[in-house]
Amino acid sequence: MSPSPQHPARDTIPLGDIELHDNYLPALPAGDYRAEVTHALRTGQDDHAPVVGDTFTATQSFTVRGPQVTIDTGAVVARQPPDASTGRFAEVLPHVVLGDPMLPWERALEGAPPGTPWLALLVLTDDQLVGGTDAPTRTISGTVGQFLASDAAVLKPELKLEADLGDADPCAYIQVAATEFHAIAPRLDELRFLAHCRGANTGDRPILGLQEDGLFAVVVASRFPADAPPGSTTVTKNIVHLVSLEGHEKLLVDDPNFQGRTSVALLSLASWSFWAYPDLQADFADLAEGLTRTPDGAQAGREEMWLRLASPYPDGDATPAPQRHVARRLNDGYVPLPYLTRSGESTYGWYRGPLTPVLPVATAAAAQATTADALIGYDLAWGGFDLSLATAFETGRALALADAAFGQHLLAFKHAARNLVDTLYHQATSNHLPEDGDGPRTARAAFGALLDGSLLTTLGTPPGRPTDPWSPPTPAAPPADPAQALEDFLRSDTTRATLTEALADGDGLAEHFAPVVQWLGRLMLLYPVPFIHLVPDERMLPKESLRFFHLDPSWLDALVSGTLGIGAQSSRDTLQGQFVAASVRAAAARVAAAHRATLRGTTPDDPDPGGAAPEVSGLLLRSALVSGWPNLAVRAVDPGGAELPILRMDHLAPNVLLCLFDGLPAMVELREPQEGFRFGVEDHGVIPLRNMLPPRPPANLRLGEQIGTSVTFPVLDHLRTGTSGRVLNLDSLVPALRAALDAAHGTTVGPIGPADLAMQMVKVPEAIHFTGPDGDRG
Structure with missing residues (x-):
């Protein structure tokens, strides 16, 4: 079966924007199906005409497969709040982002209308779970048979x-x-x-080996995290579980029958935990702001970000x-390291x-x-060695040999x-082969010239007796200096042009040229x-630091030299x-420039063949931002x-995150991923209402733009009563939200769907900008 085409969302939506959809329904939910076809022959065209013989029937059973008891380990793209994080999360509704946009709707729940997901996100505390004490999230590992086995105390x-x-x-x-399940489910x-x-x-995210098509499914909890009193x-x-509700439909009512059981068993497809803290700790804004500070808490200057x-x-x-x-x-990025010379001296x-803090000067x-050894630098004034390029050379050599x-x-x-060079040299120096116009002398060209001449006429003429004695051609005198002659030949423009052309389509060269430049292209991006x-x-x-750098082209040249x-x-x-290397390096540079676009399946921009080599810069980020937001956006x-x-x-x-940019940025932005931003309420339990209609006078607000700073809605007024946690009562929330939106817009906005609720409850992705000196260098 061929793969589905990639959704255009991933490249057509502007960076930083999102599209919201109610769902992504499959043509057929997962399950067992039977197709039955009947065929009857009648004596006439009338439907009431008598049937001739028996009715023919054909039946075909088939199964639409879908995840049921487990999901792929890579299905979860992001968790919010992040796993093992600590922060002020009491006003955040936990949610999970799934890479398969259809996953929550691939199975059908009995008695539920189309568009109802079979998955739910439950936010729990330790005292609400039974068993599983050996696992951080209280998960019990077993088999399907053990899970479904009858238990007098557990409802399966x-x-x-x-x-x-x-x-x-x-x-x-x-x-x-059981009582806790009824309260939070x-x-x-x-x-x-x-x-x-x-x-x-x-386009601004790490690829992470995902099948990225630009669409993501999001499952949101209906319960706010538990936290300590102010x-x-x-x-x-708080422990979060992505659970399957298939088979538990009868419990998802106001007055469920637990059949005398004290607990309910649910399949857990993913889980994580986090800690809610009353004070602001490790949320995105605090972590991002911490990148701009020194270890002693002072504000870092631009020079301290390299x-x-x-020093x-x-x-x-x-x-x-x-x-x-x-x-x-030290300011130029050097580090003093122990060095043992070849003579055994320690210095x-x-x-x-x-990765350098200064713009390096390239050296041929x-x-x-x-x-x-040819790349070891020695400072006569201070008696110090510079081993940077020599190390790069040996690194390339070691990686190639490995x-x-x-x-x-x-x-x-x-x-x-x-x-190929031997053949070209022989053709250039042999006196047995005549010239072929302006081209090289070859045996094939000589034979062709003979056929074009008087060969056929000569073959039809009776042989005559030669009058002159025959003697073989006199061999050409060998060059006085064969090595110099070969070097002169290699340095000739004709030889270089022939070699360059052969790299693309030459017999025996192109076969090995492609894998060589592919490997070197990754090497130039520092992969190995x-x-x-x-x-x-x-x-x-x-x-918890962010550091910027330039990429040293001389270091890369030495790295490739060691490899070649x-x-x-x-x-x-x-x-x-040396002559072939120039073409190899140029081809490898093109591979490096197109590497990320190739991974994403997009077409890279064509480089300017006559333009100068671009300056490459980048950043290294070592922070909980990377582990907490693995899909962190960088622009x-x-x-x-x-x-x-x-x-x-x-x-x-x-x-640790590494980014390389094709050029020198004036501004770099780190931002929460658009598909994984927070979902919840602002302080005091309210949300700002957002425009749901096309732009219209006088405000001309765009879709999703806040109607006004004072136009809010009290979400926490719509919680279930009689529960220990704060669980949303959506039967009350949705109608009240629709009425508030109608009043704010001055007209009827229509029914509220899942995407509409998501747009109202979303908390704008947080971002931090870093600008270069005078806004012109990053």
Whole structure:
């Protein structure tokens, strides 16, 4: 079966905007079906004509498969509040974002209308759960048979398993006290308001291996988290479970019959926990604001946001020369590291990775180096070694040798290039082959010229006796310096042009050229480079920090030189490699520029073949923002406000994010993902009402824009009575919200659906902007 086409939402919706939909219904919900076809032959065209013989009947049974007891581990894109987080979450309705936009509606609940999800999000505390004490979220791991086994104390769902499931299949479930389940579980007619579908542009997000199509399903809880009373310093643990309600439809009413059971068993498809704190702690705004502060809590200046070690000495005229030298080195991004020379002496060397706080100056030596020693710098004035480019060379060499598949392709490519050069050189120097116009001399061209001449006429003429004695052609005199002659040939414009053309479509070259440049393209984006080579000292990137950098092109050149240097057996190989390397580097750079677009399945912009190599910059973020918001949005713009392409955005660790931009940004924005923003109420339990109609005079408000700062609605006035927690009473909330919207708009806005409720209850994604000096450098 071919995959479904990608939804246009991911690229057509402007960055930062979202689309809200009530649902995304499948053509057929999951379950077992039977198709029956009957055929009857009649004596005439009239429907009442007698039937001839028996009626023919054909029956075909089939099953529409869908998740029932488990979902894929990668199905959950985001959780809100984040897993294991602590913060002021009492006014936030927990919700989960699912990568499959159809998942909440793939199964049907008995007695529920179309558009009712089979999933619900339950917010619980430890005292409401039974068993499962060995798991942080009180989940019980077992088999389907154990889950469905009859229990006098536990009410099990009336579940009809799909044909591909058996009693031995694994599952996870929870047991909720019966009275607590009745208090917090949504009613059957409320369920449709607790799930909706969101569309968002995913161009500013890490890919994370997701099947990203721009549409996401969101399941929202109807209960606010439990927290301690105002003024308390106690954190309250909340446990969230995404559960299946299939088979429990009879309990989703005002007066359910628990059949004498004290608890209810529910399949748990995903779970997490968080802690609600009365005071503002680790929410998005606080974490983002913390990125702009030094470890002692002071406001960080622009100079402190670069990726480098803090210098203990000022770089001023009053500073002694040795200390000022150290300050300048540290400010330029260098780190002093122990260095053992080849002669066995222990000293130190300066090292700077590819991520630098200053705009580096490119050097041609890095692209032409054949050994790491050729790239060791020595400061005669201070007696110090600069080992940055030498380390890059050795890193590239080690990475290439560690990848057997790449090594085979590279050696095969070099061997094919050598054979091609030998053939071209033989053609250029052989006196047995005549010239073919302006082209190279080849045996094929010589034979073609013979056929075009008098060969056929000569063959039809009786042979005559030769009058002159025959002697073989005199071989050409060998060059006085064969090595120099070959070097001159390699340096010729004709040879270079032929090699360049052969890289694209030459026999034996193109086969190995493509995998070589693909590997090098990833290398130029630093994928296989160890993190210790990027950030050699942990103090450069402390906890809860954001650091900006430039990408050093000389470091990348040395990295690629080390990679391409493996397998060189002679000076001829080295020289030949230098001529081929230019084309290889250019092709690898194009692969690197298109890498992220290729992963996302989009078409990259065509680079300007005559333009200068773009400056690459980026950021490293080490923060709970990365782990708490794995789909964190990052956007960079140039001084003119145009979006800068993102070359790479990846998690290097659960709390470390690396971004590379194609250019130098004037502004960088970190923002909560549009599909995973918060959902809840503002202070005092109210929400600002938003416009639900097309723009109209006099306000001309856009869809979703707030009607006014004072136009609010008291959500917390519509809670269930008689429960210990704050659970929304949607039967009361939805009609009251519709009346408030009618009054605010001055006209009837129509029925309120799940998407409308989501738009009213949404809390705008929070964001933080970082601007460069004078707004022109990031």
